[in-house]
Amino acid sequence: MTIASYGPSTLPGSRAATLRDAFANGRLVRVAGAHDGLSARLAEEAGFDSVWASGLEISAAHGLPDVSLLGMAEYLSAAVAMQRSVSVPVVADCDTGFGGVLNAAYTMMRYEEAGVAGVCIEDKIFPKRNSFVNSGQKLLDVDEFGRKLEAAKRAQVSSDTVLIARTEAFICGLGLQEALTRCHHYVDAGADAVLVHSKAVDSGEVVSFMKEWNHRAPVVVVPTTYADFSAAEAQEAGISMVIYANQGMRAAITAIRSTWATVLAEGSTAPVEPRIASVKDIFAISGMDQWLDLDR
Numbered sequence: 377m378t379i380a381s382y383g384p385s386t387l388p389g390s391r392a393a394t395l396r397d398a399f400a401n402g403r404l405v406r407v408a409g410a411h412d413g414l415s416a417r418l419a420e421e422a423g424f425d426s427v428w429a430s431g432l433e434i435s436a437a438h439g440l441p442d443v444s445l446l447g448m449a450e451y452l453s454a455a456v457a458m459q460r461s462v463s464v465p466v467v468a469d470c471d472t473g474f475g476g477v478l479n480a481a482y483t484m485m486r487y488e489e490a491g492v493a494g495v496c497i498e499d500k501i502f503p504k505r506n507s508f509v510n511s512g513q514k515l516l517d518v519d520e521f522g523r524k525l526e527a528a529k530r531a532q533v534s535s536d537t538v539l540i541a542r543t544e545a546f547i548c549g550l551g552l553q554e555a556l557t558r559c560h561h562y563v564d565a566g567a568d569a570v571l572v573h574s575k576a577v578d579s580g581e582v583v584s585f586m587k588e589w590n591h592r593a594p595v596v597v598v599p600t601t602y603a604d605f606s607a608a609e610a611q612e613a614g615i616s617m618v619i620y621a622n623q624g625m626r627a628a629i630t631a632i633r634s635t636w637a638t639v640l641a642e643g644s645t646a647p648v649e650p651r652i653a654s655v656k657d658i659f660a661i662s663g664m665d666q667w668l669d670l671d672r
């Protein structure tokens with residue numbers, strides 16, 4: 377357990393600098409999706425370089441679908457719980473920037489103030505739907521999204537904070553040229569990196585993007601549907617960051633369902649005890665000893 381049990385052990389600015397160093401040195405940044413302090417800490421404990429404050433996970437953790445129902449303050453408060461629980465950089469999924477141009481600027485102000493290293497906004501129309509919903513995917517006009525990026529950049533205080541512009545061009549079925557044109561425009565508007573999302577069953581779309589992109593700015597991918605795309609292949613393709621956005625929550629759902637089904641079927645918790653974390657383990661991961669030390 378690190379000092380992060382009491383709060384972040386690194387200054388917010390230095391976490392963003394860590395991301396920038398990795399981008400500059402060509403080190404692949406591996407990022408795990410999370411939705412609260414515990415899931416973020418499990419990602420850090422496993423050895424991930426960074427935590428993705430996933431909109432899908434945060435929404436689901438509230439019992440809601442990822443269709444822009446929660447407001448910025450709720451997403452921010454979840455990101456802050458993650459930020460306080462780990463020492464690695466947090467990259468926040470900020471959806472569309474939660475509205476128009478001014479909302480994008482305000483999003484940058486509040487997330488950066490909270491010490492979040494990376495702010496990611498996507499080029500869909502607010503309200504947005506999760507990228508894997510098969511209907512109602514609508515892209516914002518490219519110039520309008522450029523204005524949101526410019527406004528976010530103008531609101532940014534620390535030069536270290538990373539603004540990631542995410543294009544949903546492939547998600548909307550618009551193809552490589554649209555994805556490239558948009559990403560070039562977004563870098564011109566000030567984005568520090570681009571996230572190229574794809575729901576293809578293989579890595580073809582993102583790899584074809586990489587071949588034409590010529591390393592103009594770091595590229596982030598989210599290999600959810602093309603799950604066999606390895607970290608080594610991503611590195612080989614010149615990708616800078618891979619986000620495993622929701623596998624942690626999916627693992628938890630499966631484990632919890634199976635545990636509760638067994639408890640009801642067997643009439644006691646005895647059969648599941650050997651395969652679930654102990655209360656001692658909960659104490660350890662939540663920093664019980666370190667906190668009690670403060671009272672000694």
Ligand code: SPV
Nearest residue numbers: 430431432433469507621
């Ligand atoms: C999220 O984790 O909320 C994302 C990634 O934005 S995805 O669900 O693939 O759209």
Ligand code: MG
Nearest residue numbers: 430431432469
């Ligand atoms: Mg999202």
